Amino acid sequence: MDRIITVAIIGCGGRGLGAFGKPMQTKFRDRFHVVAICDINPAMLANAREALMLPEDSCFLSEDVFFEAKRAELLVIGTQDQDHVRMVLKGLQLGYDIMVEKPISSSREECAKLLTAQRESGRRVFVGHVLRYAPAFVKADELLQSGVIGQLISINGTEQVWYGHFAHSYVRGSWRRSEDSTPMILAKSCHDLDLIQHYARARCVSVSSVGSLRWFKAENAPEGAAKRCTECKYMETCPYSAKRLYIDRMKNRPDYIFSSIIVRPKKLTLETAWEAIRTGPYGRCVYFCDNDVVDNQQCLMRFENGVTAVFDMNAFTGNGGRLLTLHGSLGEIIINETEDYLRIKRYGVEEPQDIALSSLDSSGSGHGGGDEGIVRGLYDMLTGKIAEVSSLEESLESHLIGIAAEESRLRGGETVMVH
Numbered sequence: 530m531d532r533i534i535t536v537a538i539i540g541c542g543g544r545g546l547g548a549f550g551k552p553m554q555t556k557f558r559d560r561f562h563v564v565a566i567c568d569i570n571p572a573m574l575a576n577a578r579e580a581l582m583l584p585e586d587s588c589f590l591s592e593d594v595f596f597e598a599k600r601a602e603l604l605v606i607g608t609q610d611q612d613h614v615r616m617v618l619k620g621l622q623l624g625y626d627i628m629v630e631k632p633i634s635s636s637r638e639e640c641a642k643l644l645t646a647q648r649e650s651g652r653r654v655f656v657g658h659v660l661r662y663a664p665a666f667v668k669a670d671e672l673l674q675s676g677v678i679g680q681l682i683s684i685n686g687t688e689q690v691w692y693g694h695f696a697h698s699y700v701r702g703s704w705r706r707s708e709d710s711t712p713m714i715l716a717k718s719c720h721d722l723d724l725i726q727h728y729a730r731a732r733c734v735s736v737s738s739v740g741s742l743r744w745f746k747a748e749n750a751p752e753g754a755a756k757r758c759t760e761c762k763y764m765e766t767c768p769y770s771a772k773r774l775y776i777d778r779m780k781n782r783p784d785y786i787f788s789s790i791i792v793r794p795k796k797l798t799l800e801t802a803w804e805a806i807r808t809g810p811y812g813r814c815v816y817f818c819d820n821d822v823v824d825n826q827q828c829l830m831r832f833e834n835g836v837t838a839v840f841d842m843n844a845f846t847g848n849g850g851r852l853l854t855l856h857g858s859l860g861e862i863i864i865n866e867t868e869d870y871l872r873i874k875r876y877g878v879e880e881p882q883d884i885a886l887s888s889l890d891s892s893g894s895g896h897g898g899g900d901e902g903i904v905r906g907l908y909d910m911l912t913g914k915i916a917e918v919s920s921l922e923e924s925l926e927s928h929l930i931g932i933a934a935e936e937s938r939l940r941g942g943e944t945v946m947v948h
Contacts, residue, residue, distance in 0.1 A: 531912050533562050535601035537625075539592065539616060541568040541577035543790065544630050544657070545607020548900045554581050556901075560908040561603075567595035572794040592616075599623040603911065606630060609703060610710040614639045621650040628907060630657045631723075632715040633924065635707070635932055640925045647921050655907060655917070656924035658723040662902030664889035665871055666724060669855065669862050673728060677873060678857030684728060684838040685856070688721050689867065691849030695824065696769045697787050699844070700745045701811050705820035713822040714738070714938075715931040718842045720896075721851065722828075722934075723919070723927040728855060731834035732926060732948065738934040739942040740826025740842075750816035758814060759807050769815040771806040828934045866897070 536553055538545045545568075553561035563581050567589040568574040578588045589595040596619045604625035606616045613633045620627045633656060634640055647654050660666050673681060690699075699717065704710045714722070726733060755761035758771040767773070775788045779802060791811040792801040806812030824844040831837055850866030860875035866886065873882040890898030909915045929947050937945040 533560060534603055534908065534911055536561050536563045536603045536605060537565040537567075537595075537601035538563060538577075538605040538607060539567040539595060540606060540608035540612070540630075541566055541570075541573050542607060542793070545605055546577045546580060548657075548659075548895065549605045549607065549628070549904060550577065550581055552901060552904050557904055557908070561904075563601075565589070565595070565600040567592060570794070576794040596620075596623065599625060602626060603628065603907075610716065614643060617643055617654060618646055621646050621652055621654070624650070624652060626652050626911060627654045628657065629654065631924070632711045632719045632931070633921075633928060635711040635715055635928075635935065637929065637932055640928055640932075644922060644925060653911070653917065654921035655910065656919050656921060657903065658720060658919040658924060658927075659896040659899030659903045660720045660724055661727065661899070661919050662906050663897040663899035664902070665864055665866075665886045665897055666853075666899075667902075668871060668884070668889055669853070669864055670728065672862055672873060673855055673857075677860065677875065678855065678862055679859030681728065681730075681836055681855060681857050683836060683856045684725050685852075685854040686721050686725055686838065686840045687852040688718050688840075688842045689846035689849050689852065690717060690842065690844045691846060692768065692844065693774050693787070694849060695844035696745075696774065696815050697790075697811065699822050699824075700769075700815045700818050700820045701771075701813055705818060705822060707822055710822075712931070712935040713824075714740075714826055714828070714842065714934050715928065716822065718826075718840070719927060719931055721840055721842070722930045723924065724853070725830065725838045725840060726927040726930060727923075729832045729834070729836045729838065731832040731836060733930045733933075734831045734833055734948075735944050735946050736828055736830050736930055736933040736937055737942055737944045738826060738828040738937040740823045740938050742821060742823050744824055744845075745815050745818070745820055747816055750814065754814055754816060756814050756817045757807070757812050759803075759812060761814065771812045775802055775806055775811065823938070826934070826938060828930075828937075830930060 538550050554563050565587045566577050604620040604627045606629040698704050704716045710716050758764050764770050764772050778785045779788050788802050789797045791805040795801045826842045828840045848867050853864040855862040863872040869886045871884045910917050933945040933947045
């Protein structure tokens with residue numbers, strides 16, 4: 530490799546540490562070296578310090594102290610959604626290139642402010658749209674650009690959110706309230722909107738959207754349900770039971786990711802998992818939480834080049850996984866994550882061509898290989914080997930689609946202009 534890029538990370542959770550810090554310090558240690566970290570949680574900071582093998586004077590509990598000086602070439606921001614704008618602006622002022630987790634903001638004004646600041650700074654800002662780097666979606670784009678299905682006419686996308694994931698993250702977890710994170714269409718589906726915008730190769734003109742919080746509210750609780758799963762007569766039968774979602778799944782997977790999350794920064798054991806659901810937020814009944822984000826939403830988009838798109842986010846699915854169809858003038862490209870195939874159907878050709886998605890990715894990393902792919906791609910972008918992908922300017926286009934979609938939903942489905 531040409532050189533090793535130094536990295537500072539703020540936010541040492543699943544993304545900052547898990548998706549970026551650990552891979553950079555291990556598998557990609559010939560390209561990156563993490564030299565400073567910051568987290569407001571002392572236990573999380575200590576865990577990250579140990580995992581990354583950093584000296585104590587490289588670890589910061591205070592955001593203000595961390596941003597007193599530029600500590601590396603690249604800043605990775607893996608904090609909660611509402612922190613992103615503030616931290617990107619601080620990073621740009623110090624002269625960092627930046628990788629920031631998505632979503633960035635649900636405010637048009639903040640998006641414009643960020644873009645202006647980035648341009649004036651002369652630095653680069655990349656956004657964590659990891660599906661851009663997942664082999665299945667990269668392959669679909671290569672096929673689309675090759676002309677195998679002719680001219681792109683329309684896009685149909687469905688994000689099937691596994692019911693357990695939705696209960697974990699968007700009913701009980703950190704993304705359950707719009708004011709604390711962003712609306713659901715951005716918090717969960719900005720990956721999908723980014724892909725749609727990327728495949729369309731044009732700016733979106735208008736969006737119409739409908740959706741609601743239909744199910745996860747007190748009026749739908751079973752009769753006699755308790756406010757905590759461990760005290761509830763439905764603990765063994767409710768599909769959303771914390772005991773079933775976290776404890777039972779550990780029997781076959783002792784390192785089960787969602788169970789690991791609820792005990793952080795403690796080590797996952799049956800004892801720590803039981804303690805978490807007895808006393809913590811992840812043991813609350815899904816019908817008696819303080820959530821307000823939608824559990825279903827549909828969007829209709831129109832792009833400047835005539836491409837149209839329909840997108841559906843739905844929390845009521847048994848397996849999860851994305852469904853994406855690119856409809857062209859000469860054929861279709863279909864990605865089905867649930868059934869593990871990418872299918873090319875050319876009109877007039879009887880037999881479709883199927884490619885197993887699993888055959889495209891051997892990394893074993895999250896988001897279908899996108900987590901590892903973005904780290905690899907980040908190095909190549911920073912060293913000039915490839916053009917910028919998921920730049921701030923391009924990312925903000927898909928953010929504006931999500932912002933317009935939420936505006937439309939709140940207005941009862943009224944068509945909203947994106948720009």
